[in-house]
Amino acid sequence: MDKIEHIGIAVRDLAASNKLFEKIFGMPHYKIEEVASEGVRTSFFEVGPNKIELLEATKDDSPIAKFIEKKGEGIHHIAFAVTDIRKEMDRLRAQGFRILNEEPKKGADNKWVAFLHPKDGNGVLIELCQEIPVRENT
Numbered sequence: 001m002d003k004i005e006h007i008g009i010a011v012r013d014l015a016a017s018n019k020l021f022e023k024i025f026g027m028p029h030y031k032i033e034e035v036a037s038e039g040v041r042t043s044f045f046e047v048g049p050n051k052i053e054l055l056e057a058t059k060d061d062s063p064i065a066k067f068i069e070k071k072g073e074g075i076h077h078i079a080f081a082v083t084d085i086r087k088e089m090d091r092l093r094a095q096g097f098r099i100l101n102e103e104p105k106k107g108a109d110n111k112w113v114a115f116l117h118p119k120d121g122n123g124v125l126i127e128l129c130q131e132i133p134v135r136e137n138t
């Protein structure tokens, strides 16, 4: 794994949280993107070299809705940049980690993503992220 790609924060109300984090960071979010397949609407902030993703549920069975119901708002996942997501998934699977998706799936901000089960990471949900090469992004 290369570096932290972003930290995901589960929020109830994206518009309200955008205003809140705009005050905290002293700058506005740079994009809002809905990922229908994950049941989320996201916004992104760039804080120096770091990226923060806010996530709001778009349906009742969204992972974000379930998370907030159980644990409340707060840090939901940590995403790591990888250069070859399939290779990383295979490497982790071979060591017995449960990867929550068979194949990489399309996330926000032009990334292939995959998730490790939080119970296999001391309660931390880990996302792997690989930038989608331009030629694949059709």
Ligand SMILES: C[C@@H](C(=O)O)C(=O)SCCNC(=O)CCNC(=O)[C@H](O)C(C)(C)COP(=O)(O)OP(=O)(O)OC[C@H]1O[C@@H](n2cnc3c(N)ncnc32)[C@H](O)[C@@H]1OP(=O)(O)O
Pocket (backbone or CB within 6 Å): 008, 035, 038, 040, 042, 053, 055, 063, 064, 066, 067, 070, 076, 077, 079, 100, 106, 107, 108, 109, 111, 113, 115, 117, 118, 119, 123, 124, 125, 127
């Ligand atoms: C757009 C994209 C991007 O960046 O590009 C994103 O980030 S999308 C981000 C949203 N998408 C995802 O999160 C996709 C991957 N997540 C999932 O597949 C799911 O949310 C699971 C992590 C498998 C949880 O599934 P589900 O909520 O149905 O099961 P569950 O409620 O029984 O949870 C099983 C146990 O995991 C815990 N659990 C659930 N979500 C957790 C989280 N984020 N961090 C730490 N623990 C978590 C629950 O509290 C529970 O523990 P106890 O049994 O002890 O109570």
Ligand SMILES: [Co+2]
Pocket (backbone or CB within 6 Å): 006, 008, 053, 077, 079, 127
């Ligand atoms: Co994420």
